[in-house]
Structures are given as C-alpha cells and as structure tokens.
Amino acid sequence: LAKTTQPISMDSYEGQEVNITCSHNNIATNDYITWYQQFPSQGPRFIIQGYKTKVTNEVASLFIPADRKSSTLSLPRVSLSDTAVYYCLVGPSGGSYIPTFGRGTSLIVHP
Amino acid sequence: GAVVSQHPSWVICKSGTSVKIECRSLDFQATTMFWYRQFPKQSLMLMATSNEGSKATYEQGVEKDKFLINHASLTLSTLTVTSAHPEDSSFYICSARDQDRGRTEAFFGQGTRLTVV
Numbered sequence: 458l459a460k461t462t463q464p465i466s467m468d469s470y471e472g473q474e475v476n477i478t479c480s481h482n483n484i485a486t487n488d489y490i491t492w493y494q495q496f497p498s499q500g501p502r503f504i505i506q507g508y509k510t511k512v513t514n515e516v517a518s519l520f521i522p523a524d525r526k527s528s529t530l531s532l533p534r535v536s537l538s539d540t541a542v543y544y545c546l547v548g549p550s551g552g553s554y555i556p557t558f559g560r561g562t563s564l565i566v567h568p
Numbered sequence: 569g570a571v572v573s574q575h576p577s578w579v580i581c582k583s584g585t586s587v588k589i590e591c592r593s594l595d596f597q598a599t600t601m602f603w604y605r606q607f608p609k610q611s612l613m614l615m616a617t618s619n620e621g622s623k624a625t626y627e628q629g630v631e632k633d634k635f636l637i638n639h640a641s642l643t644l645s646t647l648t649v650t651s652a653h654p655e656d657s658s659f660y661i662c663s664a665r666d667q668d669r670g671r672t673e674a675f676f677g678q679g680t681r682l683t684v685v
Contacts, residue, residue, distance in 0.1 A: 489672050500574070500661045500676035501612070544611070550672040555602060556663060558612040 459484045459547040466563040475532045477562050479545030482526045490521060490528045493544045495561070501544060505530070532564075540566045570596045570666045574677030581652055581684055589647045589680045591662030597642035598664035602674070603635075606659040618645040652684040 462480040469475045481490070489508050493501035505512055507519040507528070518531040532539055544561040548554040571594040581587050591601055599620045604612040616637055617625040624637035634656075636648040645664075649656055662677045 491673050493676075498659065498679065498681060500572075500663075500679045503673045503675065506673050548672075554665070554672075555614065555617060556665075556674045557614060558604075560611050 459488055461545045461547055461559045463543075463545055463559060463562045465560060466565070468565050468567065469535055470567050471536055472534050475535050475539070475564060475566075477530045477532075477543055477545075477564070478527055479530070480527045481545070481547045484525050484547055485549065487549045488525075488547050489550055490519065490525075491546045491548070491556075492517070492519065492528075492530045493546065495542045495544065501558075504543075535564075535566045537566050537568065540564060570594075570664075570675045572662065572664050572675045572677045574662055574680055576680060577678060578681040579683070581682070583653055583684055584651055586648055586650045587652055587682060589649075589660055589662075589682075591645045591647070591664070591677050593643045593664045593666075593675075596664075596666040597668055598645075599642060599667065600665065601639060601645040602663040603637065603645075603647050604661045604663065606661060606679075612661060615647075620645075649682065652682070654684045657682055657684045 459481045491506040492504045494504050495501040505517050505519045509521050512519045520529040542561040542563050573592045575590045601618040603615045606612045614627050615630045618637045618639040620639045626632045639645040659679050661679045663674045665674045
C-alpha cells in the first residue's frame with residue numbers, strides 16, 4: 458500500500474480557501490486517491506475521490522498532478538463547521554483493498 | 569452515497585461483561601466489512617476484516633478470542649467485545665465498500681463509543 462504523508466495540523470479562518478496536500482510517492486498505477494473528513498466521535502465521511510487531474514464536487518476539489526505522487530484537497534470558503542480531521546487514503550479499486558488510515562490533518566477554522 | 573449504520577452509538581458496561589456492536593449496510597451488500605478502533609487524538613487502527621460466511625482476518629496484536637466477529641449475512645457484521653476491561657474503552661468504527669456497484673470508496677458507520685467501568 459502506498460504510504461501517505463500529510464501535515465499534522467492546519468489553521469485557517471472563516472471564508473478562506475484551505476488546501477491540504479498529501480504526499481504518496483509510491484502510488485501504484487491502479488491506485489485511487491480518496492479523502493475523508495472526520496468529526497469528533499463520528500465515523501469518517503467520504504469527501505472526494507480521484508485518479509488524475511482535477512475532480513470537483515459540491516464540497517471540495519481534488520487536484521492531482523501528472524506524476525500522481527501528491528494530491529491537494531481544496532476546501533473553498535471554509536466555515537467553522539469544517540473544523541475536522543482530514544484523511545488522505547490511497548488504494549486500488551479492487552475487491553481486496555483494505556482502507557488504511559494515516560495520521561490525518563487536523564484543520565481548525567477560526568472565526 | 570451508500571449507508572452504513574452502526575448500533576449502538578454508545579454503550580457503558582461493567583468490567584468482565586460482553587458487549588455486541590452491530591454494523592449494517594443499509595442499501596448495498598457487503599461481502600467484506602472492516603472494523604477499526606480509535607483512541608482519543610489518534611487515527612483509526614484496523615482491527616480486523618470481516619468476511620461474509622467465513623472467518624474474520626485479524627490484524628497483528630488483536631486478540632481474536634476477545635474481539636469476536638461474525639459476518640452471517642451480506643448486510644450485517646457484528647463485533648463482540650468479550651470480558652471487557654477498562655483498557656478496551658475506545659471508539660469502534662465499522663466500514664464497508666459497495667463492491668457490487670464498482671464503488672471504490674469505503675463508507676463508515678457513525679461509530680460506537682464503548683466505556684468499560
């Protein structure tokens with residue numbers, strides 16, 4: 458499994474754009490990149506998934522460079538409710554994939 | 569997205585008793601489910617992979633006789649913490665993937681807060 462590295466913590470203010478980068482240097486050809494959000498005492502929630510270039514949904518955007526060795530989760534105009542831990546996971550689409558979590562990034566949004 | 573439901577959300581039990589946690593996939597079938605444990609300020613740690621109709625696969629260091637996993641149907645997996653002790657107090661989370669529809673992302677239950685007193 459590709460190992461992921463994320464900043465341990467980030468701080469931002471309401472209304473700002475937040476970009477969280479994840480490094481995955483040994484990503485495999487059939488690996489996807491998936492981001493989850495977790496609030497205290499809740500299970501992780503799927504945010505976005507991508508394979509290459511850019512993916513956007515109603516919540517976030519995911520930017521993946523051509524070499525796919527990193528990815529950036531972009532949260533536009535964050536609010537206090539975006540304060541959470543964000544996890545980047547890398548793994549194949551095959552049935553044997555077991556989601557394995559790294560340390561994640563604790564994002565704190567200030568008023 | 570697909571829905572995974574866990575029950576109960578929280579439970580308090582006496583030391584030495586057993587506690588069962590249920591994990592259901594509500595709108596899809598899951599031949600494989602995953603059980604995690606999470607301590608405060610830490611990431612999710614995989615405990616075991618639950619396989620429908622067969623024995624679970626436990627991660628190194630997880631006692632299979634203490635954490636009994638049963639995956640009797642395609643929509644239900646249970647985790648039983650036997651003879652619970654205070655050090656078993658933690659946040660337990662289950663997960664499943666909707667593999668039949670080719671979904672690659674995993675969906676997680678809301679978690680179960682276990683407190684052993």
